[in-house]
Amino acid sequence: MLELFDKKLFPSKYSDILNRIKSFKPIKYGASRNYVNGSVSYLSAYISRGVISTKFILKTLLDKNYNPADIEKFIQELAWRDYWQQIWISKGKLINSDLKNSQFPVSNSSTPKAIIDANTGISAIDKSIIGLYETGYMHNHLRMYVASIVCNIAQSHWINPARWMYYYLLDADWASNSLSWQWVAGSNSNKKYFANQENINKYCFTNQKGTFLDVDYPEFQKFEIPEVLKHLYFFNLKTPLPNSDDITIENSLPTLLYNFYNIDPIWKKNLKANRILLLEPSHFETYPVCKRLLILL
Ligand SMILES: Cc1cc2nc3c(=O)[nH]c(=O)nc-3n(C[C@H](O)[C@H](O)[C@H](O)COP(=O)(O)OP(=O)(O)OC[C@H]3O[C@@H](n4cnc5c(N)ncnc54)[C@H](O)[C@@H]3O)c2cc1C
Incomplete structure (x- = not known):
């Protein structure tokens, strides 16, 4: 597994x-x-x-x-x-809706196409999104930058973009994911998280100027949504679940159930048992993941 x-x-x-x-x-x-x-x-x-x-x-x-x-x-x-x-x-x-405060302002419930296409014009951000698609990993600071651009600059509600990121992450963990998106968007924290181009340049070793984030922090308080983020993408994420195997149960043995959040290879290692991996369709309908996370299960 x-x-x-x-x-x-x-x-x-x-x-x-x-x-x-x-x-x-x-x-x-x-x-x-x-x-x-x-x-x-x-x-x-x-x-x-x-x-x-x-x-x-x-x-x-x-x-x-x-x-x-x-x-x-x-x-x-x-x-x-x-x-x-x-x-x-x-x-x-309840973590699937705004937990402590209502996210504000929200002008759409989708995701900027420039994010999905890794085409924001901010090189560190675009590179990290391509990295997410290619490897299933994104650095924590980049996750924060992306969520901030989506929720606090493009004014997208956090839930659908969070689903998009979760879909591709090898470390997909809905608690860490949704609650971190909410933390950035200010619905699970007392203030929104903003980062400007200078901050991105410092932590990503870039030297970009003139992007929509190349501003001083007070400017974020009266920020217009940049043109590049106005085109939205509506997706319908689906989990390509494999067909079930036929299950043969040895009734005299205990049965150990594994799931997407538990594939511990040494769990009761020395116990002779039926070991079943359960991929519940209802779970994956609510929290879809891409093929990479399932292909070799
Ligand atoms: C918008 C957003 C979405 C995120 N989605 C996920 C997700 O789906 N799954 C996930 O595991 N983490 C998520 N995180 C948290 C964090 O980004 C990752 O855990 C971390 O980047 C994983 O890399 P690492 O193992 O090298 O972490 P390290 O920095 O080495 O940290 C060690 C471990 O601590 C935990 N951890 C580290 N940072 C955080 C954090 N901010 N919140 C919670 N746990 C943390 C992780 O288990 C991580 O493996 C998200 C953060 C943000 C801002």
């Missing part, structure tokens, strides 16, 4: 995943994580699919004698992931 991962960016051998955790540099992470080439862990795809847990990662690092205070930033990010999961568990489908 681990074969679903892109072999280069996300190796699928369990021993390679363990090595990635062991060789990760959590102190360097704190200082560099916001840069596009920062020392991030690239562990999210494994965490989201339940292959490894945040608890296990933290224990592995503490066993290497890192002082928790020195790796605080990384621990905080692991905690954010688990916190968003707990919000999903407690609020259920």
